[in-house]
Amino acid sequence: MSTGEYRCAKCNEPQNVNSLGLQCEKCGYKIFLKDRPVDKKVYSTD
């Protein structure tokens, strides 16, 4: 599996980001979410 897989927070396009300060190649957004399906933590504030 590939490491360093991120998704654009805006268009959700999977991208390989290996350094900070990059922009989405599609929409130019600068916020990326790390694609980690395993790490699903839900905090309940009940």
Ligand SMILES: [Zn+2]
């Ligand atoms: Zn984007």
